[in-house]
Amino acid sequence: MVEVVLADYRNAKHSAALVDLLDSYARDPAGGGTALDADVRAGLPAALAARPQAFSVLAYDGAQPVGLVNCIEGFSTFACKPLVNVHDVVVLASHRGRRVAQRMFERVEQEARVRGACKLTLEVLSGNAPALRSYEREGFIGYQLDPAFGHAVFLQKKL
Numbered sequence: 001m002v003e004v005v006l007a008d009y010r011n012a013k014h015s016a017a018l019v020d021l022l023d024s025y026a027r028d029p030a031g032g033g034t035a036l037d038a039d040v041r042a043g044l045p046a047a048l049a050a051r052p053q054a055f056s057v058l059a060y061d062g063a064q065p066v067g068l069v070n071c072i073e074g075f076s077t078f079a080c081k082p083l084v085n086v087h088d089v090v091v092l093a094s095h096r097g098r099r100v101a102q103r104m105f106e107r108v109e110q111e112a113r114v115r116g117a118c119k120l121t122l123e124v125l126s127g128n129a130p131a132l133r134s135y136e137r138e139g140f141i142g143y144q145l146d147p148a149f150g151h152a153v154f155l156q157k158k159l
Contacts, residue, residue: 002066002100004107007056009049017058017065019044025068025090030128057107059091059100066095069104071111079118084108086122089131096130105138123154 007014019041025031036044048054051072059067070088075081086108091100112120122140124131143152 001061002095002098002103003060004067004103005058005060006107006111007058009045009056014056014058015045017060018048018056018068018070021058021065021068021090021092022070022088024092025088030125030131055111057104057111059095059104061095067091067100067104069101069108071108073115073117074121076118081118082115083119083121084112084115084117086120089122101134102138 005014007018009015009018019036022044023036023041026034026036048056048070053073055071055073057067057069057071058065068088068090069086072085072087074083074085076083086105089101089104109120120140121143122135124135126132144150
């Protein structure tokens with residue numbers, strides 16, 4: 001039975017699970033294929049703890065951490081309410097296909113509602129078909145206002 005919990009960034013076990021799972025994702029080709037830098041591993045839990053708009057959900061199979069969702073609260077100016085961006089979703093290969101992501105998303109949605117959020121957002125690589133199917137099962141759809149303007153496109157500019 002998989003247990004899903006809201007992470008406590010000051011809890012050493014939660015912090016270690018968060019960093020290890022995120023590093024696992026970062027090492028995967030879908031996450032860029034490169035391990036997290038040592039300074040990121042060392043500083044991430046405290047940096048997240050310092051941001052009240054951040055929260056994470058962990059999934060455990062017994063004592064083993066098997067899933068992670070990192071979220072950052074933003075703000076919708078059109079709704080004048082918070083929104084929650086699902087920033088990272090990790091499920092260990094050993095637990096994929098077992099609805100771990102679904103269980104974590106239930107907890108994310110619960111926390112988002114507590115925060116008064118109007119929606120959840122996320123980004124996914126177009127070639128990650130299993131993740132896309134999982135997100136669609138959870139009710140995520142492409143973002144569009146007016147069909148004449150097409151779908152939203154995620155862009156970045158590194159600083």
